[in-house]
Amino acid sequence: MSARNPISAALLACFWVLLTSACKTSLATESAAVREQAVSEWLAYGGKDAARYSPLKDITRANVAQLEVAWTHRSGDFADGYGDWAFTSLQVTPLVADQSLYYCTPFGRVFALDAQTGEERWVFDPQVQNKRSGMYPAVCRGVSLWRDPEAQTGACRERIVYGTRDAQLIALDAATGKPCKDFGDAGRVALKEDITGAQPWEYYPTSPPYIIGNLAVVGAMVPDNERRDVPSGVVRAFDVRSGALVWAWEPVTAQYRERHADELGNTRYHLGSPNVWAPISGDPEAGLVYIPTGNPSPDLYGGDRDGIDFYGSSVVALDAASGELRWHFQTVHHDVWDYDVAAQPSLAVLPGKDGGPPREALIQGTKMGHIFLLDRITGEPLYPVEERPVPQQGVPGEQLSATQPFPTHPPPLHLPARLTAADMDGFAYFDRKACERELSRYRSDGIFTPPTLGGSVLYPATTGGINWGGVSIDPEQRTLFVNQMHMASVVQLIPRQQYDALNPEPGYPLEHYPMHGSPYGVKRFPLLSPLGAPCNPRPWGSLTAVDLDSGAVLWRRPLGTSRGQAPWPLWLETGAPNTGGPLTTAGGLVFIGATTDSYFRAFDSSTGEELWRTQLPFTGNATPMSYRATQGGRQYVLIAAGGHGWSEPGDAIIAFSLPQK
Numbered sequence: 001m002s003a004r005n006p007i008s009a010a011l012l013a014c015f016w017v018l019l020t021s022a023c024k025t026s027l028a029t030e031s032a033a034v035r036e037q038a039v040s041e042w043l044a045y046g047g048k049d050a051a052r053y054s055p056l057k058d059i060t061r062a063n064v065a066q067l068e069v070a071w072t073h074r075s076g077d078f079a080d081g082y083g084d085w086a087f088t089s090l091q092v093t094p095l096v097a098d099q100s101l102y103y104c105t106p107f108g109r110v111f112a113l114d115a116q117t118g119e120e121r122w123v124f125d126p127q128v129q130n131k132r133s134g135m136y137p138a139v140c141r142g143v144s145l146w147r148d149p150e151a152q153t154g155a156c157r158e159r160i161v162y163g164t165r166d167a168q169l170i171a172l173d174a175a176t177g178k179p180c181k182d183f184g185d186a187g188r189v190a191l192k193e194d195i196t197g198a199q200p201w202e203y204y205p206t207s208p209p210y211i212i213g214n215l216a217v218v219g220a221m222v223p224d225n226e227r228r229d230v231p232s233g234v235v236r237a238f239d240v241r242s243g244a245l246v247w248a249w250e251p252v253t254a255q256y257r258e259r260h261a262d263e264l265g266n267t268r269y270h271l272g273s274p275n276v277w278a279p280i281s282g283d284p285e286a287g288l289v290y291i292p293t294g295n296p297s298p299d300l301y302g303g304d305r306d307g308i309d310f311y312g313s314s315v316v317a318l319d320a321a322s323g324e325l326r327w328h329f330q331t332v333h334h335d336v337w338d339y340d341v342a343a344q345p346s347l348a349v350l351p352g353k354d355g356g357p358p359r360e361a362l363i364q365g366t367k368m369g370h371i372f373l374l375d376r377i378t379g380e381p382l383y384p385v386e387e388r389p390v391p392q393q394g395v396p397g398e399q400l401s402a403t404q405p406f407p408t409h410p411p412p413l414h415l416p417a418r419l420t421a422a423d424m425d426g427f428a429y430f431d432r433k434a435c436e437r438e439l440s441r442y443r444s445d446g447i448f449t450p451p452t453l454g455g456s457v458l459y460p461a462t463t464g465g466i467n468w469g470g471v472s473i474d475p476e477q478r479t480l481f482v483n484q485m486h487m488a489s490v491v492q493l494i495p496r497q498q499y500d501a502l503n504p505e506p507g508y509p510l511e512h513y514p515m516h517g518s519p520y521g522v523k524r525f526p527l528l529s530p531l532g533a534p535c536n537p538r539p540w541g542s543l544t545a546v547d548l549d550s551g552a553v554l555w556r557r558p559l560g561t562s563r564g565q566a567p568w569p570l571w572l573e574t575g576a577p578n579t580g581g582p583l584t585t586a587g588g589l590v591f592i593g594a595t596t597d598s599y600f601r602a603f604d605s606s607t608g609e610e611l612w613r614t615q616l617p618f619t620g621n622a623t624p625m626s627y628r629a630t631q632g633g634r635q636y637v638l639i640a641a642g643g644h645g646w647s648e649p650g651d652a653i654i655a656f657s658l659p660q661k
Helices: 006-036 254-259 429-440 496-502
Strands: 068-074 095-097 100-104 110-114 120-124 144-147 158-163 168-173 188-190 210-212 215-218 235-239 245-249 281-283 288-292 314-319 325-330 346-350 359-365 371-375 385-389 403-407 456-458 471-474 479-485 489-495 511-513 520-526 541-547 553-558 583-585 589-592 599-604 610-615 625-627 636-641 652-657
Touching: 095 144, 110 158, 144 210, 210 281, 281 346, 346 471, 359 471, 371 403, 471 583, 489 496, 496 520, 541 589, 583 625
Parallel strands: none
Antiparallel strands: 068 652, 095 100, 100 110, 110 120, 144 158, 158 168, 168 188, 210 215, 215 235, 235 245, 281 288, 288 314, 314 325, 346 359, 359 371, 385 403, 456 489, 471 479, 479 541, 489 520, 511 520, 541 553, 583 589, 589 599, 599 610, 625 636, 636 652
């Protein structure tokens, strides 16, 4: 035809080109649509790179107001602290893998649910015996998942690994919930082996083990204000297949070991060394695990530490295969404020300096509201960190550090740095005046004012600033989101003989800690007005967005209302005490619960505008997560709502989604 009719041939050729181009365009569009609807699992506690970020964007600024409850699961495993039982705090962030959702309860039960419906697939009960009360709530922040790269089928090819309040490390078959018989003793490893001096409730993991390769790296919580000789803060790595101990790293220097070798006796590890209760993270490609450390015991007096706090209040990088130290960065020198590193280290890629190659960063938030940006391979600060003079003249016997490290990029986020009479707040004029009088009773020289016999204002308080909820990072926009608590407290050291004569009962908000083995006991309490309002300026809780490239604050807004803390009609947007972390999504949203008013909220990540909120049955003191369980399925946003120390305990796991079409 083309030979006889060149015009028709040309038209046919043109038609063919248009057709194939249209097909290619159609295929490309279809491929993009497939990618948009791809499965998105949540495989580790803080998500990929511990960034608390989801690439899903079905839920957007435009439709988030349509969110509704998709399903709710209730475990029934909680307690209010009355009688002999410990009170519970539901801080768990579940995992999602292979269309199943896995989570642990405060007393160590593990549930596997259908991730789309919330229906139970299996439940494992470790029969925890240690349910009695102690100084701290019963907590399980999450479980970990390990997939055997060498096995395609068989029992325990995928394992759920977690720690219990009985200080056992347990491995379960992810498919059935049955213990893995080849792991330790019938699926259990006793974590108190080689750990000296632990009472039943004094030593156990509260955060999930970090899985890297075939290892589970785990620390533990210890009551570090009870006495000087609490159990060691050693971090250990166990083989995920066998449960065998592979390495142990104790946060003390070789020099300290030499000076105190005679104290060990029959013990393997040094008593009172900094513990690691916060979530651990790592970089599998670099072969490093990142350890956030707490304080040596006791927290609030360190005159006789003799260097045991060298690795305290630090982020530490260990070789994942051997446990050998690679670097450490100390966020507080000689910490006597209980400013232990509570937030999980997060990872991000930042622009190179002066046009150089991109820099792989570790981002560490702290209770002081300081954000440190470090080279994740070397530990060197990516931007200047200044050693600045801080208040001195603590109690007799104390040996304070003359300076403390302050970041400059971004600058400190917790403001103001020092409380004065002009800063005092409250619900009414007489409330503020009472706060002014209360402040005048105590020493208030700004951040890092040392504890004193007459009482010192601690601002931010031991609770932060930034606590274990950590930070959330949008890797595309290179923006960091963080919630903080803004509440002042008073710390007063009491000479040993005087404290022992008091024989005080533990409680909240007036806390007493004996700090046995030191010259002092301590009492600690929030700085509140007669009407119960924090005396420090509003907001009492905040949510902040930071540009990681420039270090500038993009927006800052109050987080929470006075609902739940004040009687109606005093329900104002004051910001609220909050515990838990944020989640950022590619849909341009920041989701967070955390607050005492029991709301779950979504904010515009660009502006900070609140776009949606819903009332939870209990406060949501956990970090949310988001997932899509099946190809083309719905995007879910999920939060655990089960209360904390200041609110009613509960047991609700709640998944939200857009209405089904």
